[in-house]
Amino acid sequence: MTLAEPRPRLTQYAAGGGCACKVPPGELERVLGALTPPVGDDLLVGVETGDDAAVVRLDGLAGGPSRAIVMTTDFFTPVVDDPYDWGRIAATNALSDVYAMGGEPLVAVNLLAWPRDRIPFELAAEVLRGGAEVSAAAGCHLAGGHSIDDPEPKYGLAVTGVADPARLLRNDAGVPGVPLTLTKPLGLGILNNRHKATGEIFVEAVETMTTLNREASRAALAAGVVCATDVTGFGLLGHLYKLVRASGVSAVIDAAAVPYLEAARPSYAAGYVPGGSRRNLDWVRPHVESRVDEDELLLLADAQTSGGLLVAGELPGHPVIGELIPAAEAAIIVR
Known part of the structure; x- marks a missing residue:
């Protein structure tokens, strides 16, 4: 892309946009219904209640300090045309699932799909820069990731966080009167x-x-x-x-x-x-x-x-x- 060429509008390369391109919830639940593994022992939160992330007890079973791993991933097609802003938005969104469980993000890796023959790859660097800046602001290490050549641009993060298993924010813990x-x-x-x-x-x-x-x-x-x-x-x-x-x-x-x-x-x-x-x-x-x-x-x-x-x-x-x-x-x- 030269200085004389207009910057591509990223949203025009996507059928959907942001989290609006998710698989419909009813359809998703029908597919996942037969694939739900039971929780128990160290798996504290799985997919059975549709919570925001998986949570696995890491240690503390012998009475010492207790920690848990919070694991999630989130990626989507462009929600805005500016590649830097899209990277920031996608990273913020992916980190949110850890915060929604009461955890703190520790390390993340990039997930990038890019139509190299349609959109200059230099714009992908702007997407990654946005994701890196948000991760740094969150105190979350961003270490590598995975990229593929794809007809539709997509970006997000796989995030690992830590939490106290006794102080989680769960979606199955609501009580009346709150x-x-x-x-x-x-x-x-x-x-x-x-x-x-x-x-x-x-x-x-x-x-x-x-x-x-x-x-x-x-x-x-x-x-x-x-x-x-x-x-x-x-x-x-x-x-x-x-x-x-x-x-x-x-x-x-x-x-x-x-x-x-x-x-x-x-x-x-x-x-x-x-x-x-x-x-x-x-x-x-x-x-x-x-x-x-x-x-x-x-x-x-x-x-x-x-x-x-x-x-x-x-x-x-x-x-x-x-x-x-x-x-x-x-x-x-x-x-």
Whole structure:
């Protein structure tokens, strides 16, 4: 690519974008249902409750200091056109799963797929630079990785973290009477969809997607919270449904209390809605009792990329958007 040539728009090389390109949750669960290994002994968290990462006890069985390994991976197609920002967003998103379990990332490796014959490989270096800067800011070693030649660009990280097995944030530990706190505003899927269609840049969205969930995770642990998840491709309703199902409770959401990025509602009204958001709502709809209209439900199901933590507990500085209640006929009540 020469100085005279325009920089390619990365989002135009992807069928989907960010976490909105996830396999639909219902379809994924049907496939994984027969492949779920039981937890036990040192495997503390597997795939049985759809939690954010796997957790394996490392040591401490003899009464000494106890540690656990937290392992996750996450990668996706371009969510923004700028390669450096895409790298930062993808790395922040991958690290989030460790924070969502109450862990601290220790080491990560890159996962890169690149259409070398269609997009200059120099732009891949910018993607990797963004990922490296976020990893460094998180205090996480970034050591190598794996790359392939692929028709569609993809980037992310495989991350290993550490945690105290007695102080995990799990999605199956929710109890009735606990408030629900959301640490980042919604609307990222809508704005990313608009960016892909128009090229408009939403600085607030990029800043949100590149903000680590580290401080929110640490605050949750300091407050004695034991239940949390992060809000990504399955939307607030989808991830909340997985949490209440795993915990054997229900939830009430106050739709008016849910925060949104400033441009999200106008962009929704203009028709910029990811297909993944509609699939999310289709999946959770049978489990939702709604006292709001369809538009509000679709906003709550918006497929987020590198969203915030949904915490079963109250965190200062973040809005309470609802509470967990005893198991009811509907898993989620939106009012």
